[in-house]
Amino acid sequence: MLGFVILGLLGFAALVFVYMRTEIPQPNADAAKQVSIVYYNDGKTELDRFSSVNREDVELAKVPLHVQRAFLAAEDRKFYTNNGVSATGIVRAFWTNLRGGQQQGGSTITQQYVKNYFLTQDRTVSRKLKEVMISIKIDRKYTKDEILKNYLNNIFFGRNSYGIQSASKVYFDKDVSKLTPAEGAFLASVINAPGIYDPANGERAKTAVRGRMDYVLNGMVDMGWMTQQAKDQIRFPAVQPRKAPTYGSGPTGYITASVRNELKSTLKLSDEDIDRGGLRITTTIDKNAQDAAVRAVEDNVPAVSSIPLRAGLVSQKPDGSVVAMYGGKDYRKNNYNSATQAAPQGGSSYKAFGLVGALENGYSLNSRFDGNSPVKLPGLDKPLQNNLGVSYGSVDLSFMMKKSVNTAFLRLNMEMGPAKTRAAAIKAGIPQTSPGLADDTTNILGTASTRVIDMARAYSTISSEGKRATPYFISKVASVTGDYSYAAEPKTEQTIDKDVAADVVNAMAGVNEAGGTGYPSLQGAGFTRPSGGKTGTTDEFKAAWYSGFTPNQLTTSVGMYAGDGTDSLREAAGAEFYGGAVPATIWAEYMNAALKGQPVAKLPEPGNVKGKQPATEYVPPPATTRRPTATSSRPAPSATTTTTTTTTSSPTSSPTSTPSSSPPSTTTSSSTSTTTAPTTTSAPPSTTQPSVPTSTTRPPATTTVPQPTAPAAQPTAPAAPASVPAP
Structure with missing residues (x-):
């Protein structure tokens, strides 16, 4: 009994001692330590902070x-x-x-x-x-x-x-x-x-x-x-809708919002953890690359007074780390992210997935298809055609990619089945829930709604030897108290055969070489590194794309649209608006700066995927082939925008891709004319650098698509286009 009394007295004395020694802080x-700070990938340079405690x-x-x-x-x-x-x-x-x-x-x-x-x-x-x-x-x-x-x-x-x-x-x-x-x-x-x-x-x-x-x-x-x-008598009060928090001003705010989303969805942190947890967050964003992205977009997107032009850019490494993102001009004025929320149609960017599907299913880069225009598809009232109605005759897959030959890709898709294109897109990284991503023949022309961040991921898979990675923004997190830490552990998955990816990369390299749809803009920007890419322009110029890469090093996608996504880029800009023009220029200027001082990546050795013999018969283009003219100040940077044309006994592409004129065994074209395809003899005229756009507070009303870490409903898929998207 006495022992319990002594223990009690000792315990009380201990509490008194602790009480006397405890001071009120x-x-x-x-307070300063509880502010959460966001850094660039060097872990030292401050990008933003969750410091505006309301x-x-x-x-x-x-x-x-x-x-x-x-x-x-x-x-x-x-x-x-x-x-x-x-x-x-x-x-x-x-x-x-x-x-x-x-x-x-x-x-x-x-x-x-x-x-x-x-x-x-x-x-x-x-x-x-x-x-x-x-x-x-x-x-x-x-x-x-x-x-x-x-x-x-x-x-x-x-x-x-x-x-x-x-x-x-x-x-x-x-x-x-x-x-x-x-x-x-x-x-x-x-x-x-x-x-x-x-x-x-x-x-x-x-x-x-x-x-x-x-x-x-x-x-x-x-x-x-x-x-x-x-x-x-009390009734539930009317509560105001939740408004997006205002983070940093300018383009930085879109990155901070994406970082916050990843902290909550991937790291499972609460708002209070983020706002008061004293976190030190190191992102994957490279300051040089991010500054280059902002300059490239804002120096090239034309400023228009009526309908605003919007651009999204995402640049990622093979492991999925995002080094730069442009989601808009000012997050405080318009928090709709053009890189991670907007989802315009993908256009001809999807031809890369059609090529993957072809090489995975018995075709090779030497397989040939009828590139004459037009082509009639079941269920469509109007025939589909190439840009400016040009016919190319029999062309192989490399030439089809280089010139973005719509009708040849449609005939490929009809023969192998559009499910192959859809499957390839999903394996590359396009969400299978993307609106419009169906087993439809026109899916190879990009009728699916696609976020820029998803396109960057998918093209990165192709560039990275077929290894798919999930985009992420956070490299590591630590609290000032030392009681919390996190380090990203990126993983890749081989979803496309390495040899298939190598052949696709080499075919896409033709897009950036002389005669390719991306070449004029890349040449104008002085971009000379070995690279691959694809232009994309949708029906009625609703969206324009350029996505490309330096192999196994850096992949960047640029997507543009007007107003709320239902407007036409052509109407907004007052001229035809192709992916090979402004988007390609943005891409080239950005990549030049982002890769400065980095090693020059080489194109992979060809995979030489063996395919079956051509399944279509060569049919010369009709005698009434339309002579293309250059009338726009922002023309399509392809062979179809020429000043003169000539005819030869067989269609001729650039020196790196010359299709044979020997006829295959079967006939799939509706054309029976015996005239030949045009050959480009002069390059398209150069484009003029537009001015910086004005900011806008009008958020796009098209599609609100979630961060990659939390997929949700995307926009309703549009119907198949009545006319074929341009390159």
């Missing part, structure tokens, strides 16, 4: 009494009579925690204030003991009203808001002094778990917060602070 002593302190007298009482009913009904701690709550919490059960709070309002204002969020016995000691001292040092005021000014309400004044504005768009009893009860309820109780998170959250509000209001009735009749 300076308020906000750790807090506006108010005096307690400004908070209506019914709102104060709602918080007391929710969190600490004995606040004005206890000594800052709850003995029963502490015992319950310690006992449960020691037994390994679910973490217990057992916290009074004073304890919560101490934890949030003076201490860390650690859940340890030592931290809890320190919290208790400081709470007792705080209760003796400050009045209850002072403690309640500080508590209400610092508690987290979700939506990046701290303190009741900022919460009043983000949830109800009013000053705290104007809050009704229902609104006060709502705010007192949401602090318990903002992520669970915010109605913006859906009906389940709305139901949950109703239940919590009922608990709060019943508590007010029990405490005599509200009559039952008044409680019965």
